[in-house]
Amino acid sequence: MRRVLLAAGMAGMLAVTACGSSGEPAPTVTVTATPSSSSAPPQDTAKDSGDGASSTPTSSAPPADDAAADTDGKKGVMPEVICLDLQAAQNKIQDNGVFFSRSEDATGKARQQVWDRNWIVVAQRPAAGEPIGEGDAVLSVVKKGEPNDCPGQ
Template sequence: MMKRRFWGLVGVAMVSLTACTGSPAEPATVTVTETQEAEAQGTGPEPTMAEESAPEQPTTADAGSGATGATEQTFTMPAVVGQNLQDAQDLLQTMDSYVMDQQDATGLERLAIDDSNWTVCAQDPAPGAVVPISTVVTLAAVKLDETCP
């Protein structure tokens, strides 16, 4: 009889605790508003890279040109070959370039877990190129105690 009462109390306690957890909150309603700028319809061939080049600061199109959007911000690619990989990435980030890819220059496809232990062997784009900040910058590197291929 004592065991029955004990298990009965345990059962009541479990049901009571389960009831105390409450119901899950209703999901919040989220409203997303999307604004799109109208772009000029095809008025000729697309501009070349030289025509797309712009100063390093964000710029807008001339009022008389009829364009409605701002041109993308650009930067001049620095020479980072021979630099520590972490330092090269830090330098690029000061220029608002955050889209980077790093590769093992030996071709072994190793991952650079600690970027400060690697040296840059090659870069793309080339030094001096004026490119949009959305350009993927590829840095090929080897470990500090290795030589570039």
């Protein structure tokens, strides 16, 4: 019987280890995925640490469009996301070309935002209309039902 263990990390790593009953060590495969934009397919690299054979992706992504990237690494424009739930705010930022944003507990309690739809954005950095790159958007949030200045929230 073979068992497969899957583990995923925040950086997009995936490790697959198969354990056989024959006593031989099974190969481990690690796949690293990078975020992609709508104009380029994801790029994956795979390494096989088992029997010496390696897996190589069969397709390659087209070269990045240099005209679309700002020289300062800014890829999009910060939208207005105050009073949206955290998931909707993240979606709106992604629609503007930036896929990594950060969130922080506005109460100072350092609570983790596990279920994004259960949090309301009460402040944002930078302001709407400012250019942003990956990780530049910081959203301050409170749980739904906690005091905030958003009407109906």
